[in-house]
Amino acid sequence: MAVFENIKKDLEKVSGFMDLSKEEIGLLLKHKSVRKAVLDVNGRKYDAWRIIHNNSLGPGKGGIRYHPNVSEDEVKSLSFWMSLKNALIGLPYGGAKGGVQINPKGIGKSELEEISREYVRAFHEHIGELKDIPAPDVYTNAEIMGWMLDEYEKIKQRHEPAMITGKPLELGGCLLRHDATSKGGLIILKQFLDKIGKDPQKVNIAIQGFGNAGMNIAHMLHEEGFNITAVSDSKGGILDNEGLDIEKVKLFKKENRTVVGFNGPKEITNRELLELDVNVLILAALENQITKENADNIKAGYILELANGPVTAEADNILYKKGALVIPDILANAGGVAASYYEWCQNRTGSILSKEVLVKKLEDRMITAFHKVYELFEEHKELNMRSAAYIIAIKRILAAEKARGNLNG
């Protein structure tokens, strides 16, 4: 199913509660700009997008994804979530996203660099520190951000490090950025367990996706003594009910580019991982992983969405009825963009913050957002946590639109 259709359903859920007008719903469903280019590199063509959903609170902000399934529908959806996420955690940003339809696994480094530079040549007029600020997402990383910054500055003939975040440290990157999404997710999960009175030492966890977000949160959880019994990547998963040695799994993944084949644990499919009888399921791969087809089989009591959009609107309803609580993406994975914001502030003011200061800022921001969402959720039991988070974010976006005179009501 098209991902943006899910968003419409999520919006329907909150529009009654918020008493949104047709004009407000229309505004939330409309993207400010949808730009597409075909990148022509060494005779091969790649569809590419840069889309701004809303920029009433500030410049567009959101990552660039390289994946074979990237489509306009997906980039539109991801940019919508970025608007809400940035508003929810109080950043002075709108929401944007980019993507290239490509399988980067089959592509050499020099071609990948050329594609990344071509992306900037295609969109440079529409990005910039006060227009729209890209960052990494699935299968893009600091190195790619470095190439993109270099290309942009060559075109513009000036330095402008704040035009992109998630850069290498040497180019003005932030000490926190590479694992901030996971750190933010960990902060939220611990706050949540505390709220519901669950002892972290008695919680077992399965993680779908062992890339940047999934692997880093696995490492952090493992260090804090949580029991991680299963992890997976695109090739499949591994299960050990006694608990996986995450540091060894990480090493194996680095050498073999998959967790499958790691010595000892039982091999499982991705579907089996989702349906394991664990306390917490962390989704850190892609969207549409829990749908109406498998929602009934989910046994985890709590689901943390580190990925964007991994649970469809229909599945959300099924899980809610079963009593499974979903900690929504726009809250759970907001640590990445929060760190991007600190990077952008540093670049714009020429300052450099220590890791300790950055961690404290991140904690404060994530904890404040969590409590706002959880309070609203507790106050209105008819809402799930996603709806509560949407309501807070949408109120902020609409207030900015009203203050600009863009809404009549």
Ligand code: NAD
């Ligand atoms: P990544 O490319 O580093 O990792 C993705 C992982 O998912 C890989 O291990 C891949 O093998 C695995 N995967 C792909 N398809 C799978 C499947 N069907 N089943 C199981 N595993 C599968 O990407 P990432 O940066 O870790 O991003 C993961 C998710 O987190 C995405 O939804 C992304 O939008 C979201 N996110 C990431 C960040 C960030 O800072 N990295 C920030 C916010 C949100």
